[in-house]
Amino acid sequence: MTVKEITDLVETLAPPAFAEDFDNTGLLVGRPDTPVRGVLITLDCLEAVVEEAIAKDCNLILSFHPIIFQGLKRLTGATYVERVVARALEKGIAIYSMHTALDNVPGGVNSALCEALGIENPQILIPKKGMIRKLVTYVPHQDREALLNALFQAGAGSLGHYSHCSFRSPGEGSFLPGEAANPAIGQRGTLQKEPEDQLHLTFTADREKAVLQALFTHHPYEEVAYELTTLNNAYNHLGMGMVGTLPEAVAPTAFLQQLKDVLGTPCIRHSALPETPVRRIAVLGGSGAFAIGPAKAAGADVLVTGDVKYHQFFQGEDRLLIADVGHYETEQFTKKCLYDYLSEKIPNFAISLSETKTNPVNYF
Structure with missing residues (x-):
């Protein structure tokens, strides 16, 4: 499996769209197309963790906290952050962080x-606000169910414990195809009035790309009229x-x-x-x-x-x-949470829990 294939599984649990705006999540070091020999799961990615990954032949580190948070201007080895990044690059080790995306989801x-x-x-x-999108589009009566089913399959109309949720209202749409148009209905140069349904569907932010792709793929019109807005509703499941x-x-x-x-x-x-x-x-x-x-x-x-x-x-x-x-202490169980999740998804893959103590606070 590649880095991207494994991190795609992580993003199913903790979609990057759910992370806080201030955060720095995702693939921080390495290439997404790199084949993975082994995965090391840790809370923090320190120098000792990179050395542990080398010893265990793990070339992907899944770190809850991002090693790069505010950006790097140089790689001189002057700080532990620079040394971690430089050593990982030297040894071909990818580093991925999910941080607040995993904070915000149930199961995290x-x-x-x-x-x-x-x-x-x-x-x-x-509950997190700004995580619900609303799609409004217009489709001919005869194509309504096919489009709705495609949107439902992409995740539209699914919130909480409910799916296939939509609102529809009938009306009449009009359009005038230009000379360069290739209309699915009507003719160039002739005003077309068509019985249409207005569709309203909501979905979580992580489904936006898939929903829009389904809309453009399955809508019969050459030019798709749609409105996409972000709702300020608090989403109680996130x-x-x-x-x-x-x-x-x-x-x-x-x-x-x-x-x-x-x-x-x-x-x-x-x-x-x-x-x-x-x-x-x-x-x-x-x-x-x-x-x-x-x-x-x-x-x-x-x-x-x-x-x-x-x-x-x-x-x-x-x-x-x-x-x-x-x-x-409050985040120490996160490693096991990730380990159990990935072990279920890819049971025959080499996944290890880091044994390195990364808590910077000591008690006397």
């Missing part, structure tokens, strides 16, 4: 954290963080001890302990202090995240127990 970072903590019925905590419930309420200290045991951290920074048991738990892997407000709005008793600053702990306001368990 936060789903893995919920599973590890025994959180049941998790739902998206902060976004940052998750919130769910424990099987039963537990004392706050008991839950904090569970966090220490499951996440393998020696200490937890937290806000004031509530006096009542906790059950509804919000999680956001990585730096998640921006989820404090949404967690309170969702009725969570606890927010489990990392990288919380001093003044942000006050925002719990005795309504939310904020547990800063560490950035790495």
